[in-house]
Amino acid sequence: MARMDRWMTGFARSLARRTSRRSVLAGIGTALVGGAAVPLLPVARGRAEPAPGDRVTPSGEPDPTTPAGDPQDCGYWRYCAVDGFLSSCCGGSHNACPPGTQMSPITWLGTCRNPADGKEYVISYNDCCGKDVCGSCICRRHEGDKPVYYTPKSNDIDWCMGTREIIYNSTVAVVVGVAREKG
Amino acid sequence: MSRAGLGLAALALALAAPARGETPEVNYLLQCQGCHLPDGSGKSGAVPDLKDLGRFLAVPGGREYLVRVPGSAQSPLSDADLAALLNWMLRRFGPAAIADTLEPYTPEEITALRRPPLADVAATRARLLARLRAGD
Structure with a gap:
């Protein structure tokens, strides 16, 4: 246990010596922006486009991609x-x-x-x-x-x-x- | 406006008027299905089953009955639409052999048949069914 403590202390100190607070913030910022960009990649659009025969529409129901309105509103x-x-x-x-x-x-x-x-x-x-x-x-x-x-x-x-x-x-x-x- | 001009205007109006006639399938949905259900089975004791509807054509009075029954005669359908719907229903609900022998209803026949009110529907239906059974 003591050996693990010593190892952790040493790791934390060397990390503190090598990295500045700014570089940590920059890293987090990169991760945030990069993460947000991932769903914008064409892969997501490809999935949104239903394959032929893939669409589950009850008989006679309108195409699900048309604007549906609010089924809880009497004006629907x-x-x-x-x-x-x-x-x-x-x-x-x-x-x-x-x-x-x-x-x-x-x-x-x-x-x-x-x-x-x-x-x-x-x-x-x-x-x-x-x-x-x-x-x-x-x-x-x-x-x-x-x-x-x-x-x-x-x-x-x-x-x-x-x-x-x-x-x-x-x-x-x-x-x-x-x-x-x-x- | 010249006579030809009037004729053209009338034609334009006629063309512009929306066609209200629906297909027999849609008229079945709108005028019959609510009670007879999508498969025609109805509700025992309250709504007659349409299965083998065409058997009525085999007895005297049966052909008239299908037009005079309130669901037909009092529907908001035109004579032509009612003729088309009844012909479609006879093929749809059978018996299957009817497709070869059916003499389709014409709008003129509907005009003549749907007019006189059918006073006692249930009794008329029971009499026709009894005749059918007797013929079997």
């Missing part, structure tokens, strides 16, 4: 006819229900235009059911919504049909296809 493009609470604010996401709820298979469908690529997408508004009303992020938009006497296209209806529970919690907006390439 695919919520153009939502009337309810956004699943994305309730522990789920824009196309997945919060834990503990069940997504109703029976839904109503409409189209929304994605401003990022100008396409009209077919959106399925599935209600998430089986837990009490979420209460966060109420969203009321009515593009294409019809009065309740035209049931299949009305967003005023509790669409918790075909699920175990009929209690409404929140709503998702699932893209199921492209209606028109340019709206």
Whole structure:
């Protein structure tokens, strides 16, 4: 142990004699700048470019490289006819229900235009059911919504049909296809 | 404006008007899939299964029924779009042999059939299915 102490003391003293504080600072500075430069090398860009067939996009979903917007904001493009609470604010996401709820298979469908690529997408508004009303992020938009006497296209209806529970919690907006390439 | 000019203006307007007609696939998504589900299986006891939809064509009244059923007759589709959609659905949901024998619906046929309201849908459907079973 004593031998190791002596060796460490000797190493530290010789290091102190040979190096100035400035040279240490310069070294750290070089390391910082050099480190920051590494991710800028073309290797990183090469990785960001997806290979053909590499892209994991759910059926009909827009190209993931187009600007997506904020799925927690009622103004998000695919919520153009939502009337309810956004699943994305309730522990789920824009196309997945919060834990503990069940997504109703029976839904109503409409189209929304994605401003990022100008396409009209077919959106399925599935209600998430089986837990009490979420209460966060109420969203009321009515593009294409019809009065309740035209049931299949009305967003005023509790669409918790075909699920175990009929209690409404929140709503998702699932893209199921492209209606028109340019709206 | 000359008559030719008016004609040209009308033509330009017609061309500029956005085409609302969708493909049968998209119309299925928008008008049917919400209840009948993507594979047509529906919900037992509430939404009829579309599998072998074409079997209705084998009994008298069946061809009319597929047009007069509220989901068809009361849809916001034009007669031409409804004809195209029904023809597409018959090929999609079968039976498979229908592709050879199907006499496609025409827009004119839809115009004539969808008008008279179908008062008791469930009873009509049950009667047709009973006839189908009797024919088996």
